[in-house]
Amino acid sequence: MKTVHLIRHGETEQNVLKVWQGHTDTPLNKNGLRQAKLLALRLKDSNATVYSSNLKRASETASFLSKKIELRETLREINVGDFTGMPVGQTYSSNNEIFQSLQDDSYQFPNGETVKEFKQRVKDELEYIFGNIENGSEAIVVTHGFFIGTAIGLSIGFNNYPFPIGNIENTSISTLIKRDSITQVNKFNDSLHLSELNIDFPRETTKNKITFIRHGQTDSNTSGIWQGHIDNPLNETGKHTAQKLRNTFDEYDVYLSSTYKRALETLSLVTDNKDILTSENLIEMNLGNWEGLKTSEILEQYHDNFINALFLDFKCKYGNNGESTYEAGVRVENLLKEYPEKNLLMASHGGTIKAAVTNLLKAPESKAASSFTIPNNLGVCCLVLKENKYFLWSYNVGKIGYENISYNE
Numbered sequence: 342m343k344t345v346h347l348i349r350h351g352e353t354e355q356n357v358l359k360v361w362q363g364h365t366d367t368p369l370n371k372n373g374l375r376q377a378k379l380l381a382l383r384l385k386d387s388n389a390t391v392y393s394s395n396l397k398r399a400s401e402t403a404s405f406l407s408k409k410i411e412l413r414e415t416l417r418e419i420n421v422g423d424f425t426g427m428p429v430g431q432t433y434s435s436n437n438e439i440f441q442s443l444q445d446d447s448y449q450f451p452n453g454e455t456v457k458e459f460k461q462r463v464k465d466e467l468e469y470i471f472g473n474i475e476n477g478s479e480a481i482v483v484t485h486g487f488f489i490g491t492a493i494g495l496s497i498g499f500n501n502y503p504f505p506i507g508n509i510e511n512t513s514i515s516t517l518i519k520r521d522s523i524t525q526v527n528k529f530n531d532s533l534h535l536s537e538l539n540i541d542f543p544r545e546t547t548k549n550k551i552t553f554i555r556h557g558q559t560d561s562n563t564s565g566i567w568q569g570h571i572d573n574p575l576n577e578t579g580k581h582t583a584q585k586l587r588n589t590f591d592e593y594d595v596y597l598s599s600t601y602k603r604a605l606e607t608l609s610l611v612t613d614n615k616d617i618l619t620s621e622n623l624i625e626m627n628l629g630n631w632e633g634l635k636t637s638e639i640l641e642q643y644h645d646n647f648i649n650a651l652f653l654d655f656k657c658k659y660g661n662n663g664e665s666t667y668e669a670g671v672r673v674e675n676l677l678k679e680y681p682e683k684n685l686l687m688a689s690h691g692g693t694i695k696a697a698v699t700n701l702l703k704a705p706e707s708k709a710a711s712s713f714t715i716p717n718n719l720g721v722c723c724l725v726l727k728e729n730k731y732f733l734w735s736y737n738v739g740k741i742g743y744e745n746i747s748y749n750e
Contacts, residue, residue, distance in 0.1 A: 343471050343519045344479040344527070346389065346741075347489045350398040351376040352511045359429050362485075363421035363453065366397045373398070376512040376535060381405040383534035383741070389479035392416065392470060396485075402512065403483040415466050418485035422453025443502035456502070463491045471519050489515055496524050498708025505702045506530075507725065507734035510539070514741065518714060523652050527714045529736035540589055540738055541686075541723050549726035550684040551677065551701075552590070553694045554611065556603040557583040558718045565635045568690075569628030569663070574602040582719055583610040590686050597676075598688040599623035607719070608688035622676035625690035626669045629660020655699070655709035659692075666710055669693050670700025677701075691715035698722055701731040 351373030355362045369377065384406060393403035394416035403410045424432050442448050446457040454462075466482075474480050486509040494504030496517055509515070509530055516528035532539045541552045557579030561568045575583065583606070590611060598608040600619045608617055631639050631647075639647050643660065650657040655666040673693065677685070689697070695713050701724055704712045713736065716722060720737040 343474050343476060344389075345467070345470055345474075345517045345519075346479065346481045346528075347492055347515045347517065348380065348402070348481060348483045349486050349489055349509050349511055349513055350394075350396075350402045350483060351380075353398050356511065361421045361424045361427050361429060361432065362398075363418055363425045363450075364396065365425055368397045369401045373402070373511065377402045377405040379534045380512045380514075384481070387479065387481065389481045390474060391481045391483070393483040394418070394485060394488075399483045399485065403481075406481060406483070413466070415462055415469075416482065416484045416488065419450070419459045419487045420454035421450045423451035424453070441503070446501075459487075460491060460495070463488060464495065467492060467517070467524075471524075492517065493526055493529055496526050497702065497712045498705040500705075505730060505732050507732050510535075510542075516737075516741075523711050525711055525714045527737060528741070530734060531738045531741075533738055537589060540586070540721050542734060548682045548684065550593075551724045551726065551731070552593070552684075552686045553697065553716075553722045554590075554607065554686070554688050555691050555694055555716045555718055555720050556599075556601075556607040556688060557610075559603050562718060567628050567631050567634055567636070567639065568603075569625050569632040569659075570601075571633060572601050572603075575606045579603070579718065580606070580610065583607045586611045586719065587613050592684060593686040594683040595680055595685050596687075597623060597685060599625070599690060599693075601625065601690070604688040604690060608686070611688070612686070620676055622672045623687055623689040623693060626659055626666075626692040626696065627664035628692075629658060629663025631660035631663065650710065652711040655706065657710070666692075666696045666699060669696035673697035674700055694720075694722055698724065698733065698736065702733055703731075 351369045353367045353373055354370045355367050391403055391407040392411045392413055393399050395412040395414050396417055400412060443456050449455040470480050470482060489509050490504060490506055493506060493515055510532040513530045513532040514528060515530060518525050518527045557575045559573040559579060560576045561573050596608060596612055596615050596617045598605045598617050598619050600621055601624055630643060646661050650659045658665050692715060695715050699709050699712050716737040717740050720739045722736045723734045724731045725734055
């Protein structure tokens with residue numbers, strides 16, 4: 342497995358003014374320097390290889406992370422040509438109008454880059470970086486918002502703009518992992534180092550904010566056992582880490598939990614026992630014959646089914662007689678229809694959250710099984726419903742690193 346962390350540069354004055362930067366070599370502002378320092382504190386234990394766009398706002402951010410940086414012109418932001426330096430509002434009436442224009446691969450910013458050229462550049466850079474790191478190693482890539490959004494959208498399986506993802510925060514971390522030929526989104530838009538309030542942004546959203554939190558750790562998690570419908574409680578670590586999030590989540594209309602102990606205990610600790618409703622629509626996926634087994638045992642007994650269900654076919658049933666990613670996603674979507682125009686905080690399970698996010702975003706069938714990894718224990722995923730379409734604002738916010746022992750044995 343190879344890991345690439347995509348990081349957007351710190352804030353610039355042009356970000357504040359909402360001006361097209363493109364290839365303009367703008368420096369970080371005072372707040373951008375502060376953000377880069379906080380990012381460096383969060384990543385202080387990393388020994389990852391660092392790559393950066395050669396534009397100043399990216400290379401300055403990267404300089405806080407490592408003294409040894411490979412600067413690459415090909416990691417630059419999209420070239421917006423004559424729009425450079427212009428307020429976004431003077432070129433398009435809305436973000437939606439921008440992305441509607443970009444649906445056509447032949448579209449070209451005036452004297453700038455075509456959509457086709459830019460998407461190919463992003464693909465080529467990801468191939469280059471993944472190709473230059475060893476299995477079990479990590480890379481950090483400091484680049485730009487449009488570049489990261491395109492990398493994430495393509496990795497989920499979308500080929501044409503607009504991708505159903507939200508605005509990418511300055512210095513946020515988005516992580517891709519690659520096993521053989523399969524690339525998955527492990528984390529998206531995590532800026533928790535800037536403020537603990539960023540665990541479930543966007544704060545400006547008043548309605549239709551959908552937030553999932555995976556339950557805390559259980560003994561089966563630490564033992565590498567696939568739980569499924571086994572109703573395990575949290576272990577002491579799970580309780581302690583959930584308590585640290587107490588009163589972090591607010592401004593929700595409804596608090597929902599799976600009926601299983603590990604999820605219900607988590608939400609009770611996180612919300613300090615607010616009124617919680619339970620729903621079987623949020624329980625973990627039915628794992629069929631995998632339930633209670635370790636990954637090595639599943640691979641030995643059900644190898645083809647394991648590969649197909651997790652990575653290739655989102656309608657393939659786990660454990661041959663269990664539930665598919667598609668089926669789990671549909672039952673969560675049906676639950677959401679019962680709470681229109683409500684902000685929902687839901688405690689659920691790794692497989693179910695992955696399935697729900699994949700289904701709500703309408704990821705293409707060819708990639709739906711492998712668009713995302715299972716989120717970590719207490720990983721937070723946030724979506725927003727706008728004009729009857731779900732947008733991903735964050736995925737697996739929390740601990741950096743891939744800790745799903747059962748999934749990664």
